[in-house]
């Protein structure tokens with residue numbers, strides 16, 4: 315292709331999602347929930363009218379927005395929904411990061427942030443997490459064009475308490491601060507309780523992890539009505555019908571069942587705490603995890619070799635091999651049975667035996 319023509323094309327380096335093998339494996343590589351969605355989701359799916367698919371979905375996603383508002387005791391005006399939190403976050407980047415100054419996010423974090431920044435030509439500057447993978451909040455006191463970080467952070471699983479999050483928000487009153495809470499249900503308090511106190515705060519959550527609905531693609535933002543309106547204006551300038559009929563109907567059922575949600579989150583947290591002990595016994599090291607995954611390294615075993623050996627065995631975990639995290643694997647918390655299979659393999663691999 316000629317140079318002039320190429321110059322007119324938006325060329326981007328895309329995000330690389332985790333592998334989605336279509337064969338049966340022990341899948342601990344993309345932080346999905348190992349348990350099925352709430353029982354009401356199954357019945358709603360069974361009773362869905364095929365005729366509905368003929369029609370466009372409700373562009374306001376009112377049923378889902380109302381169910382979320384009820385669940386979190388918010389107003390509908392506090393909520394924006396999208397096709398997974400990736401869609402919501404992409405819309406937030408487009409809407410809120412419009413400064414000429416760089417936006418800030420940690421150097422070790424969700425690897426989609428720099429992709430969106432490049433896509434939208436938003437300048438950015440990564441702030442180094444410390445040697446224990448903790449965000450240094452003082453780094454975010456400098457002038458910037460906006461801030462985004464996940465809490466718990468990914469892929470490190472490190473969670474910061476609310477006063478820490480609030481400190482960053484309060485030092486950035488002139489820009490938007492996005493707290494990406496994809497994993498907060500496994501951790502602790504959400505920053506959503508601060509939305510009335512700080513008009514620069516957006517909290518983003520998802521149905522993909524704690525609500526077992528990664529395949530349905532549902533995410534949402536929580537903020538004050540003014541920022542939610544800006545988000546909706548951007549969405550309606552992009553695609554009015556983002557949420558399909560099925561996601562809307564099933565999403566309502568998933569959010570309604572608090573008991574099932576609490577039960578599955580509890581099971582995952584229990585398995586996580588047990589998995590931490592098992593990993594320690596095997597000599598792994600990792601920052602304390604408050605998410606549904608553990609970011610682990612072993613002083614005696616190469617992460618890439620271990621990743622490949624696990625894959626050969628049909629056990630998928632995530633490996634990046636990027637700077638500062640070359641020797642780390644991210645292991646999603648599966649069922650007890652899946653984790654037991656992982657540990658059995660690791661014991662053999664490490665030649666430790668029982």
Ligand code: PMP
Pocket residue numbers: 397398399400401424464467468494496519520521522528531532533
């Ligand atoms: N934020 C973080 C930190 C994540 O790890 C993920 C999952 N890849 C997402 C957002 C996006 O999740 P989803 O689009 O499935 O809601």
